[in-house]
Amino acid sequence: MFTFDLALVWLDLAGVLFFAVSGSLLAAKKQFDILGSALLASLVALGGGVIRDIIINAGPPAAFTNPVYLLPPLFAAALVYFLFSSIQRFTSLLTLFDAGGLALFCITGTLKALGAGLNPVAAVVLGVTTAVGGGLLRDITANEIPALFNARDLYALPAFAGATLTAVLWSVGAFNGLTAVLVAVLVFAFRVVAWRRAWRVPLAVRGWHRNGVASGAEPRLRD
Amino acid sequence: MFTFDLALVWLDLAGVLFFAVSGSLLAAKKQFDILGSALLASLVALGGGVIRDIIINAGPPAAFTNPVYLLPPLFAAALVYFLFSSIQRFTSLLTLFDAGGLALFCITGTLKALGAGLNPVAAVVLGVTTAVGGGLLRDITANEIPALFNARDLYALPAFAGATLTAVLWSVGAFNGLTAVLVAVLVFAFRVVAWRRAWRVPLAVRGWHRNGVASGAEPRLRD
Amino acid sequence: MFTFDLALVWLDLAGVLFFAVSGSLLAAKKQFDILGSALLASLVALGGGVIRDIIINAGPPAAFTNPVYLLPPLFAAALVYFLFSSIQRFTSLLTLFDAGGLALFCITGTLKALGAGLNPVAAVVLGVTTAVGGGLLRDITANEIPALFNARDLYALPAFAGATLTAVLWSVGAFNGLTAVLVAVLVFAFRVVAWRRAWRVPLAVRGWHRNGVASGAEPRLRD
Known part of the structure; x- marks a missing residue:
C-alpha cells in the first residue's frame, strides 16, 4: 500500500496548500503583517488535520512529525506577499482556494479515519470535521462569522457529499486515484x-x- | 457494571440533547440556515464531551465511534425548525436548556474522569471543563461574549458544585441512580x-x- | 534526571503564573467577575500546555493530573482582585506578564517535545505553539484581535527564537539551568x-x- 499512502500524502499536501493560501489572503485583507500571514496560513492549513489526528488518537499529528507540512504555509505567505497587490477579486479568490482545500480534505480526512479502523459513519463525520475545521479556526481567529454558519453560503453540504462518496467508494472497493480525483472535482x-x-x-x-x-410568522423574540 | 455504564450513556445523551437544543436556538436567533443549525447543535452538544475524551486520552471520542450521538443534534435542529416560530421567550428557553445540559454534563464528565483513573481533584476539573466546554465553543463561534465569563450570570459555580458533589458521593460509595438525579436537579x-x-x-x-x-476606587486605566 | 525534570516543572509553573496574571488582568479590563477572572486565568495559563500535552499524546495533560497547576490561576485572580485598583498602566503590565509566560513556555514546550522523542524541527513548532497557544485562547475568548496576529506587535518571533535556541542548545548538549535562564531572559x-x-x-x-x-499599490479589494 506504499503507493496509496504516498498518494494520500500528496492529496493531503495539496489541500494544505489551498487552505494555506486562503489563510494568507484573509491575513492580507485584515492587514496582518507577514508573520501573522504565515501563522494564519499554518493555523488554517494544519488545524483541521491536527484535530483529525488528535481524534483518531494515533500518535502525534502528521503536521508536527513531518516537517514537509510546514512548507505550504510559508509558500502561501510568500505567494500572497508578492502577488496580492495585483489581485482584483479578493473574495472570489479566497472562496476558490477554500473550496479546493475543502474538496481534498473531506476525502483525505475520511480515508485516514477509515484506515484507523473507524466505522463508515464515524469516518464521514471525521471527514467533514477535517474539511471544515481549519476554515472554522481561521474565521474564529480573524473575528469573522464562520463561513460554515453563514446562511448565504452552502459550505458543509459539499464536504458531507464528498465524505459520503469517499466512504461508499471505499466500502465497495472502488476507491482509487481516478475516483479520488473525480470526487474532488465534484x-x-x-x-x-x-x-x-x-x-x-x-x-x-x-x-x-x-x-x-x-x-404571519414574524419573530417575537423577547429577551 | 453494565447497568451503570448504560445509565451513564443515557445521562450523557440527555445532556447532549439539552445542549443541542441550546445550539439550535442560538442558530435561529442568529438567522443561520438549517444546516448551520444542525452543525452548531453538534458543536455545542458534542464539543464538551470530545474535549473530555481527548484529555482522558482513551481512544477516539464516543461522539465519533457511537453514531447514536449524532441523533440529538439532528433532532434539535428539526425541533427548533418546526416549533421556534411560536416561541415567546427566546433567552429564557435557551438558558433553561443550557442549564439542563450543564447539570448532566458536570456529572457524566466527572464520572468518566473517575472511571479513567484520574484523582478526584482532576476529575472535578474535567467535569467542569466538560460542562462548560460546549457552551464556550457555542458562544465563541457565534461571536458572543461567553456565558461563562458574563459577570451578570453565575455559570461555572453550579457546575463546580455538581462536579464536587459527584466526586464526593463516588468516593464514599454513595453514588447511584437516585443520588445522580438529585445532584442533577440541584x-x-x-x-x-x-x-x-x-x-x-x-x-x-x-x-x-x-x-x-x-x-474612591475609580479605574485609572492608561493605555 | 530527577533534578532536571523538577527544574522543568518549576520553569513551567513560573510560566503558568505569568500567563495566569495576564488572564486575570484582561478579565479585570473586561469587567468580568471574580469567577470569570479565575477561569480566564486558568484558560490562558493551562491552555497552551494542555494543547502541547494532547499533541505529544502521552497520557492526560499535566494540568489535569497534577493539582498544583491549579494554584497559580487562583493566586493570580486573588492578586489582581486585591491589587488591581491601584494599577496605573494596564496594558504595559499585561504585556510584561505575557512576555514572561512566552519566554518560559517556548523553552518548556520545546523541551517536553524533545523529551517525547519528536525531531528538533517538530519540537520548535510545538514550543512556539505552546508559547502562543494560551494567549491565543485568551484573546479569542475575550473577543479581542489576538496579539499573535496584531501587526503592531512582534509576538511569534521571540517565541520562535527561544524555541530554536533551546533545540540547538539541547542538540549540542549545552542546555542546562544557566543557559535556560539566559534564553528566557533573551x-x-x-x-x-x-x-x-x-x-x-x-x-x-x-x-x-x-x-x-x-x-501606486493601493488595494483594489472587490467583494
Whole structure:
C-alpha cells in the first residue's frame, strides 16, 4: 500500500496548500503583517488535520512529525506577499482556494479515519470535521462569522457529499486515484456552483425568510 | 457494571440533547440556515464531551465511534425548525436548556474522569471543563461574549458544585441512580434560581461595582 | 534526571503564573467577575500546555493530573482582585506578564517535545505553539484581535527564537539551568524591546504600509 499512502500524502499536501493560501489572503485583507500571514496560513492549513489526528488518537499529528507540512504555509505567505497587490477579486479568490482545500480534505480526512479502523459513519463525520475545521479556526481567529454558519453560503453540504462518496467508494472497493480525483472535482464544482448561483437551504426556523421574515410568522423574540 | 455504564450513556445523551437544543436556538436567533443549525447543535452538544475524551486520552471520542450521538443534534435542529416560530421567550428557553445540559454534563464528565483513573481533584476539573466546554465553543463561534465569563450570570459555580458533589458521593460509595438525579436537579435549580434572582459574585477587582465603579476606587486605566 | 525534570516543572509553573496574571488582568479590563477572572486565568495559563500535552499524546495533560497547576490561576485572580485598583498602566503590565509566560513556555514546550522523542524541527513548532497557544485562547475568548496576529506587535518571533535556541542548545548538549535562564531572559528582552521600540516586520502584502497603503499599490479589494 506504499503507493496509496504516498498518494494520500500528496492529496493531503495539496489541500494544505489551498487552505494555506486562503489563510494568507484573509491575513492580507485584515492587514496582518507577514508573520501573522504565515501563522494564519499554518493555523488554517494544519488545524483541521491536527484535530483529525488528535481524534483518531494515533500518535502525534502528521503536521508536527513531518516537517514537509510546514512548507505550504510559508509558500502561501510568500505567494500572497508578492502577488496580492495585483489581485482584483479578493473574495472570489479566497472562496476558490477554500473550496479546493475543502474538496481534498473531506476525502483525505475520511480515508485516514477509515484506515484507523473507524466505522463508515464515524469516518464521514471525521471527514467533514477535517474539511471544515481549519476554515472554522481561521474565521474564529480573524473575528469573522464562520463561513460554515453563514446562511448565504452552502459550505458543509459539499464536504458531507464528498465524505459520503469517499466512504461508499471505499466500502465497495472502488476507491482509487481516478475516483479520488473525480470526487474532488465534484465537491469543488458543487461548492463553487452553489456559491455562484447562490443556492440556499431553508433558514433554521420554518416560515422565516432571508432579509426579514415572512408575514404571519414574524419573530417575537423577547429577551 | 453494565447497568451503570448504560445509565451513564443515557445521562450523557440527555445532556447532549439539552445542549443541542441550546445550539439550535442560538442558530435561529442568529438567522443561520438549517444546516448551520444542525452543525452548531453538534458543536455545542458534542464539543464538551470530545474535549473530555481527548484529555482522558482513551481512544477516539464516543461522539465519533457511537453514531447514536449524532441523533440529538439532528433532532434539535428539526425541533427548533418546526416549533421556534411560536416561541415567546427566546433567552429564557435557551438558558433553561443550557442549564439542563450543564447539570448532566458536570456529572457524566466527572464520572468518566473517575472511571479513567484520574484523582478526584482532576476529575472535578474535567467535569467542569466538560460542562462548560460546549457552551464556550457555542458562544465563541457565534461571536458572543461567553456565558461563562458574563459577570451578570453565575455559570461555572453550579457546575463546580455538581462536579464536587459527584466526586464526593463516588468516593464514599454513595453514588447511584437516585443520588445522580438529585445532584442533577440541584445543579439545575442552583443555575436557574441564580439566574432568576440575579445572584452575583464580586467583580474581578476589589472596590469596583457593576455599571460603573465605586467612588474612591475609580479605574485609572492608561493605555 | 530527577533534578532536571523538577527544574522543568518549576520553569513551567513560573510560566503558568505569568500567563495566569495576564488572564486575570484582561478579565479585570473586561469587567468580568471574580469567577470569570479565575477561569480566564486558568484558560490562558493551562491552555497552551494542555494543547502541547494532547499533541505529544502521552497520557492526560499535566494540568489535569497534577493539582498544583491549579494554584497559580487562583493566586493570580486573588492578586489582581486585591491589587488591581491601584494599577496605573494596564496594558504595559499585561504585556510584561505575557512576555514572561512566552519566554518560559517556548523553552518548556520545546523541551517536553524533545523529551517525547519528536525531531528538533517538530519540537520548535510545538514550543512556539505552546508559547502562543494560551494567549491565543485568551484573546479569542475575550473577543479581542489576538496579539499573535496584531501587526503592531512582534509576538511569534521571540517565541520562535527561544524555541530554536533551546533545540540547538539541547542538540549540542549545552542546555542546562544557566543557559535556560539566559534564553528566557533573551526572549523576554527581545519581546519587550520590540514592543517599546515598536519594531515591525512588513505587512502581508508587498507595497502596503500601515495606516493606509503606498501610492501606486493601493488595494483594489472587490467583494
